Structures are given as structure tokens and as C-alpha cells.
Amino acid sequence: MIETDTIVIGGGLSGLFAALRLQDLKIPYLLLEAKPEFGGRITGYPVAPGSDVCIDLGPTWFWPHQTLMKQLLARLQVEWFEQYSTGDTLVQRRPDEASFRIQNDAGTMTSCRVTGGVKQLVSALAGQLEQTKIKTEHPVTVVRKSGKKWQVTTVCRGLEQNFSANRMILAVPPRLIVKYLTPEAYMSEGLVKALQAEQTWMAGQAKFIAVYKEPFWRKKGLAGQAFSHVGPLVEIHDASCSAGSGFALFGFIGVSSASRAQLSRQQLTAQCLEQLGTIFGLDALNAAATHVEDWAQDIWVATELDALEPPRHCSFDMEQHEKELEELKVHLVASEFAQFEAGYLEGALMAVETAIQTLPPWP
Template sequence: MQSAGRDKTGTGDFSLNNKFTIIIGGGLSGLYAAKALEQRNEAFVLLEAKASFGGRIIGKPSLTNPDLAFDLGPTWFWPHQSKMQSLLTELNIEWFEQYTAGDVLYQTDAQTAPHRTYGAGTMPAYRVKGGMSKIIDKLLAKIPSAKLKAGHSVHKITRNGNRWQVYAKTPDTENLMIEGTKLMVALPPRILVKYLTPENWLSQGVVERLKNEQTWMSAQAKFIALYKDPFWRKAGLSGQVYSRVGPMVEIHDACGDINDNPAIFGFIGIPATQRVGISHKQMKQACLQQLIQVFGPQATDIEAAYLMDWSMDEYVATAKDLSEQPRHARYLIDKLKNELTAVNAYLIGSEFGQTDAGYLEGALSAVDSSIAICFPGISN
């Protein structure tokens, strides 16, 4: 067993540091927390099980624009979400309003043309110029790479006196143990339960509550098609489609910029339990056929098509997530605060946000509220 006290992770002699923080999870929450600690010169290491960072923020690259990745995870944020706007401003990232100019289509059956209704009429939503992955890239640039450990899958956590002991597998499948005084978990509730042995360090009542809280977007699947020409816009359409036919039940304009990099994306309505019997190739073909039915033969000429089924991601979805109807995160971290802070544990995943839980804003909210308790005086 390697010991972090011997500097096997390249982040310093942790065992001699009385204020060392271990962050688990390298999505938006974890990286946002790491940025705050780095700005305050607090000692920390971040462990991420996957080979890359970003969590549920994933983008597929444009074929023509190296500065653009099309979102297959979260796509929007909204005008009331001030933390997102503040972060983007700090990171010097631009955003723009979701395209809704033009009419909406309603597809009620596959044999007849969709019904066209004047005006999209949806509430304003914003998208990040270049894709949500820009946020991850900019956060990574603010954190020393030696403190970021991708491919380090945590499989056990224990308490030893007033210190945390975190056990992980390295990318070389070696065993690693890291000790720290503070623990920040940037994971959804059920993923925490699945991998981090909370029965070792939380009460049974808290563990049961964690088990009952669904991971936002865990059962979703998204399809995106890239085009050379935004033909729907030229036809006076917003790109919005609502369908009773499927496989996509909701479709939107996904152009990578205000007027460039044409694309359409949709949410697949087939339940995750039924998608198991459908191959990626079959699903992509069905989605493309639906676009042709809705928008006409011009939709045939795609440059690329991508499908992301989040229900297949072991670090996002659990069997219980897939058996339930989707619902928004509803977890109230305040009810657990006393037990957690007593042992210097902080749950900072998006589902623990005091506002907008499950969304990007919720991730920032969860981190900010925990940082205020864990490190008084740090402003994120």
C-alpha cells in the first residue's frame, strides 16, 4: 500500500500537514472547490475516477472549429442563476441566448407533417460560447496539475481519530491511501453511497437519505446532429420540436455560436430500461430519421452525429435511478450539516445545492456554502 505521506502522488507530505483537504470528484463542483482552495493557498488533492475531468459536462468537438465542443451534458443556464454568470465573467467566457426566433413544430404521429405554431415562446436560457467544456478547461488552467489526479478511483473511506483515510486505485491499479483533515465529496448522493463506503463514517439515517436521492439527468440520453447549413432557421423555424412519436421527445437548435456551427440536439424519450435493447447505431439512425420526418430531406445531410446515454455511465447512474421517474434534486443539506461538519466532511455535489440543486448553479451553490463553513474568509 502506497502512503501519501511518502509523496507518492506528487502533492507533498500530506501526513505532516494539519490542514490537508481531500476532494473527491473532478466535475464542476470539485474543480470549482479546488480553485477556491488554490486561491487561498490551502493544501489539497483532487481525486477523479475517470480518465478525464468534467463529470457530467462533456462535449464533442466541432469538425471545423477547434474552440468549440457541442454539449452532451448540461446545455443551459438561466438569467436568475447569478453564480454561473459570475463564474463565466471571472473566467472570461462569453455566453449567448438560446436561439428561439421562429416557429415551433409539434409531431403527433409519424404519418403526417408536424403542426407548425407561430413563435417559440419559451423562457430565456443561456448557452456558453464554445460549449460548457470551456468552463472545465478554464478551471483546470487555474489548478496545478500535480494536485489533480485523474484515473484515481476511490473505493473506501475511513476515519482514524480526527483524520480521514481515503483509499484509491491509481491508473496503474496500485493501491493508494491518502490522509487528510477535511473531506469534500463532489459526487451525487447515490454515487457517494455506491463507491465511498459511507457506512464507515455516516449514520445509518443519513446513508438511507442519500440512497433515496436521485441523480439529476442520470437516465437521460441526448442526440446531436451537426450540419453545414442551418436550414431550419432559413425556413423560419426555431429548431424547437415537441414530439409524441420519438425517439426524441424534445428537440432544440444547438448551433455552437449565435450564427455559426449549425447543429440540432434532442432529448430521447425512450426509458433507459428499454434503451438497453437498442444499439447506439440503431438509436442514432432512428433519431436521424425523425429529423428527416420533422424538418424534411435537408436533414439527411449531416456532417456528424453523436449520442450520449447517461444511463450507461457507472459514475452517474445507478439501477435505482433507472427504475424511477425522473425528478429534480430535492435534498436539503441543512438537515445534515451538524453531523457532517462535526467530522469535517462536506458534500458539494450539485444535488446538494441550497439553490437550483442538480443544475450547474446548484454545483456552485453547494461549494460556496461549504467553503464558507470549511474555510471562513475564502470567497469563491
């Protein structure tokens, strides 16, 4: 049995940031992540084989008012840039009608992007942490209370390991707590129900990306942004991973996860690429690479319910469960639990900061 003060379960943005804040406070901890890589919903498609410069496949933007994101990027010396939005937007209304241009509204709020992809933030965060304290390929299969201690079991490549701690930070979306972390054994029925009711933000979504040698749309006076009522892509943006390189377009696939599952990857890719050609012209067909990321298929992100339900915003009422969680010495810090900006990258940081404020000082 390996003992520590605090076990952090989940190595997405919230888990890694929780680890950094525990390290700041010199509180002993261990972080356990199920997947072979850190990042959770943050991942990217390398612009070249082996490159760490990536086109975002999960989150893409943060916004100017999100101060925790800006502070963290500054602390880690990770650069950011403004979303490319110069030029016209295209609208595709009907399959039998050419798409038309609308002038970009100069008053639109600026969106911000991490240079080289949001994965840069994950690498920089993980790089700040003591490597022996953060473990990938450690899916937690059982959590139980034994006296005042928490006992956590992981199965790493078939090998069971046990960990013990005074406190737990759950950096896992609500429904995955119910699915994997055996909460019926230690949480009230009401809390388990509330967790199960809370959708994992964006978990049912899928993204298509097309990588290009040149940003041909910019030369045509286009922003790379398009909206379609035809599909399969419903909203398209310039996904280039820095201001001047790693050129790409990405689109949200507006087809339900059940319908996506009926199509092979080749069929879906062909439909998406053909649509880009129809909207942006023949240059769009000459993609150097394409990729479909279907988040509904990721068992460490989406549950069956997330894949089936129409998307809705987060609404977890933390206040209602505060006392129970305090007594348990359990902190819920995935983005869905944030007081503000829940579901977003900023929410993940905010949920952690809120939890950290409640920790007793380490002796």
C-alpha cells in the first residue's frame, strides 16, 4: 500500500493543475490517470509525424475575460495568439445553392488560442510536476473508505495496486465518478443522483480537421469560418495552430453519435472533405492530412448517456452537497463543478482554485 496525503484522480487540466497547486503548498500527493497520456479532453493532431505542435482536437479557444487561463499560461511561459478571423464568413444554406459570403462583424468577441495547440499547456504543466508523483495508465477501479483513510485501487497493465490517503481530489467528470469510482460505497444517494444527472460538457461531439500546406482561404479574403445548414459539418473555423504555421480548418460534425456510428471513418471523412470543397472551393480537397476525433467513443470522456442526450450546459449545485463532501474530505474539481465557466478550460482551473482555498495548511 502506497501512502500519501492527497490522491488526485484524473490527469486532465483540472487534475494536473490541482497537482501543481498541491506542490505549491508542499502537500504530499499522488495523481492517477487512466490513459497513457495526460490531458483528458485536451489532445491534438501533430502537424508532422512526431511533432509536438498540434491541431486541437478537443478544446480550441479561451476568451479574453478568462483570467486564470491567462495567469497559468504566463506562469508556464506558454504563448497564445488571437484566433485568425480576418476576412469573410461563408454560409451554406441548402445543398443545391452556392455558399455565400458575409462580412465578418468587427464587433465579435476575440477568441484566444494556445500557440502550438492546447496540448502545449498540458506538457508544460506536467513538466512542472515531480514525475514520480504523476502516474499514467493507472485507471482507478475501486475507491473505499477504511476508517479515516481513503483506499484507492488501480489496475495498471493487469497489475493491481493500492494507494491510501487522507483526502481525495476527484478531477473526473461527474458521470465518470459514478461509472468508475464506486461512489455508492461512500456518497449519499442524493449526491450520486446529482452526479449522474450532470452531462460531461462536449462529450457527445466530434471534430473533423483538414491540414493544408497553405492557408488558401486567407488568400481569397476568407476567415476560414463557415456555417452550414447542410452538414455533416455545421460550424467550421481556421484551426491553424499558430499565427503563421500549421495551417488547418476544423469543423464540428453535426451528425448525432448514433448516426456517426453507422458510417465508416472513410465515409465520414469523404463527406466532410467534399463539403469543405463545396464551401471553400477545390483547393480544400487537397488536404495534406485529415482526422476525425469522435469524443462520444472515448470511454474516459463520454458515457452512453452523454452520447445519446442533446447537449446542455452544466448545472451542478455544489452548495447543496458541500457539507457532505467536506465531511468526506472529497473535493470535486473537474470543470463541470466550477461555480462559473463550468465546462470550459477556465472552469477546470476555477474549480481547483475553489477547492484549494478550503484545504487546511500543511504542517
